[in-house]
Amino acid sequence: MTQATAERVMPRAGETESETFEALYERTFPKVYAYVASLLRDRSAAEDVTAQAFERAYLKHRSYKPSRGTPEQWIFGIARNAALDELRKRKRRAGLEVDPEDLRAPTLDDHAELSVRREVVRAALADLEGPDRDLVALKFTGGLSNAEVARVTGLSESNVGTRLHRTMTKLREACHDRA
Amino acid sequence: MTELDETIERELEAMDEAIERGGVTSNVALERELQEIALAVAWDAPEPDPAFSAELRERVRGGFERQDRASRFSLPALPKLRRPPMVALAGVASVLAALAVAVAVPLLTQEKKEETSSSSASLGAGTAAQELSQAPRNSTLPSDEIEPSPGVPQRDSGSTGGFAPGEDARRIERSAALTLEAPEGKLDRVAEQIVTVTDRYEGFVLRSNVTSGDDGIPGGEFELRVPADRLQAALRDLSKLGDVRSRTQSGDDVTRAFVSAEDRLEGARAERRSLLRRLENAETDTEAESLRSRLDFNASEVRGLNGQLRDLRLRTNYATVNVTLDQNTEAADDEDSGAAGGDGLGGALDDALGSLSASVEMLVRALGVLIPVTILACLLWLSGRSVRRRRREGALTT
Numbered sequence: 001m002t003q004a005t006a007e008r009v010m011p012r013a014g015e016t017e018s019e020t021f022e023a024l025y026e027r028t029f030p031k032v033y034a035y036v037a038s039l040l041r042d043r044s045a046a047e048d049v050t051a052q053a054f055e056r057a058y059l060k061h062r063s064y065k066p067s068r069g070t071p072e073q074w075i076f077g078i079a080r081n082a083a084l085d086e087l088r089k090r091k092r093r094a095g096l097e098v099d100p101e102d103l104r105a106p107t108l109d110d111h112a113e114l115s116v117r118r119e120v121v122r123a124a125l126a127d128l129e130g131p132d133r134d135l136v137a138l139k140f141t142g143g144l145s146n147a148e149v150a151r152v153t154g155l156s157e158s159n160v161g162t163r164l165h166r167t168m169t170k171l172r173e174a175c176h177d178r179a
Numbered sequence: 180m181t182e183l184d185e186t187i188e189r190e191l192e193a194m195d196e197a198i199e200r201g202g203v204t205s206n207v208a209l210e211r212e213l214q215e216i217a218l219a220v221a222w223d224a225p226e227p228d229p230a231f232s233a234e235l236r237e238r239v240r241g242g243f244e245r246q247d248r249a250s251r252f253s254l255p256a257l258p259k260l261r262r263p264p265m266v267a268l269a270g271v272a273s274v275l276a277a278l279a280v281a282v283a284v285p286l287l288t289q290e291k292k293e294e295t296s297s298s299s300a301s302l303g304a305g306t307a308a309q310e311l312s313q314a315p316r317n318s319t320l321p322s323d324e325i326e327p328s329p330g331v332p333q334r335d336s337g338s339t340g341g342f343a344p345g346e347d348a349r350r351i352e353r354s355a356a357l358t359l360e361a362p363e364g365k366l367d368r369v370a371e372q373i374v375t376v377t378d379r380y381e382g383f384v385l386r387s388n389v390t391s392g393d394d395g396i397p398g399g400e401f402e403l404r405v406p407a408d409r410l411q412a413a414l415r416d417l418s419k420l421g422d423v424r425s426r427t428q429s430g431d432d433v434t435r436a437f438v439s440a441e442d443r444l445e446g447a448r449a450e451r452r453s454l455l456r457r458l459e460n461a462e463t464d465t466e467a468e469s470l471r472s473r474l475d476f477n478a479s480e481v482r483g484l485n486g487q488l489r490d491l492r493l494r495t496n497y498a499t500v501n502v503t504l505d506q507n508t509e510a511a512d513d514e515d516s517g518a519a520g521g522d523g524l525g526g527a528l529d530d531a532l533g534s535l536s537a538s539v540e541m542l543v544r545a546l547g548v549l550i551p552v553t554i555l556a557c558l559l560w561l562s563g564r565s566v567r568r569r570r571r572e573g574a575l576t577t
Binding site: 021022025026029030031033034037038043046047050051054055058059081084085087088090091117118121122125129130131133134136140141143145146154161162164165168169171172175 | 188191212221226227235568573
């Protein structure tokens with residue numbers, strides 16, 4: 001571990017001690033990647049964007065202020081901006097837009113019923129509007145609380161709750177239709 | 180969450196619980212269904228490729244140094260630039276703009292003030308020049324020097340002066356106007372110093388009028404004559420006696436009038452010599468009487484022309500300096516002001532106070548610009564950020 005990454009600059013919410021950037025990376029990387037990949041639906045782009053997000057965070061980690069939210073919110077905010085920038089780039093080069101790919105290969109443990117359920121949910125999720133998919137990804141893929149989602153998206157917490165509930169209801173109905 | 184409907188709140192909590200416990204927990208059908216979907220989404224979260232994870236972990240451990248080095252080698256001419264902090268840039272730009280305006284505004288104001296004074300002072304200088312042609316009658320100069328000769332028309336310098344080709348020694352009538360502001364309570368002292376400076380340069384005070392004390396508006400008017408070749412030095416010293424509110428100089432070329440008077444004098448003298456010769460040779464009394472009469476008239480003409488030349492010499496050898504002395508009523512506490520030639524500790528303290536006052540004045544001016552510019556910059560920054568955010572969010576809508 002280098003001195004730079006070992007430097008304690010990232011205080012965690014509710015903790016007096018701070019953690020290193022590397023520890024923050026270890027803790028948040030899988031969730032950040034999952035969120036970005038869910039949003040972009042492109043493994044290669046997700047890897048680029050995730051790496052870019054962590055690099056940006058590393059460059060800015062000394063200016064991080066706990067008053068702006070927890071380190072998770074901060075990292076997710078950076079990752080979301082990077083992902084949205086990537087989506088904007090794709091819009092500009094619409095012809096090169098990639099098709100959604102199956103980001104998760106089924107494991108041997110997957111039961112047939114569960115596998116079917118996942119397929120249905122995945123398909124319904126793909127049909128959601130971008131902002132709705134973003135909320136679902138932040139909440140269930142990124143594992144953030146409603147308050148954290150609100151902080152990352154700039155919405156109010158009650159608005160996040162309402163929109164999330166509406167989206168999940170839509171998703172449920174879509175699953176019914178597909179089933 | 181108080182604003183949320185109870186049902187919504189309960190269903191959201193049910194989904195949170197399912198994620199937390201890793202399984203469906205509710206007995207309510209609808210909630211169970213939502214829990215299942217939430218779990219399906221969570222369990223279906225894409226997992227990173229192990230190779231990518233390992234690579235990124237290494238980069239994090241290395242502080243992203245390798246990538247930075249690689250970009251430096253691959254793009255030596257285009258080093259990686261971080262986005263500049265917009266707030267800091269806006270702040271720096273605001274400070275620079277404020278300083279520029281704070282410096283420019285007083286300069287422009289001063290220039291404008293001087294322009295206005297200049298035009299009015301030029302008129303004053305013309306009047307002073309005219310007065311000078313009549314001055315000998317009013318001044319304390321020896322009468323043989325200043326008395327205008329009878330029979331010689333007094334010429335206005337403006338009409339007699341001007342272009343005289345072929346003349347190398349130009350005769351310039353110089354004048355200057357100076358408005359000084361004396362510190363509170365120092366009017367008399369500055370007035371005395373004006374006389375002292377005039378004496379030092381071998382000039383003289385033609386007219387002075389100083390009002391001080393409680394009656395009337397304190398101030399003074401001085402009309403000075405200073406040797407033309409020492410005018411600049413005298414003005415420099417006079418300017419040190421108080422705060423200079425305006426300073427104007429003008430020059431009027433009277434070479435033509437001078438040359439004309441000299442020519443006419445030479446002609447008159449030649450005529451006198453001729454008349455004297457004819458008088459010597461006069462054969463009759465009538466002829467002699469007529470010649471004497473013409474000689475008298477000629478003598479009068481020569482005296483007049485001599486006087487005119489003396490007058491022109493005086494006007495060109497001595498410059499007119501009109502000094503207007505005002506009282507500085509704003510600096511009530513400026514006792515023993517350094518500007519009025521005060522020295523020692525008092526003068527130094529006054530200088531320091533003056534500098535401090537000037538600094539505060541500059542600061543207030545700068546703030547007057549800085550605050551609105553900063554507010555504008557902040558508004559621009561906020562609106563820019565809002566637009567950027569909206570554009571980003573727009574990527575989700577399609």
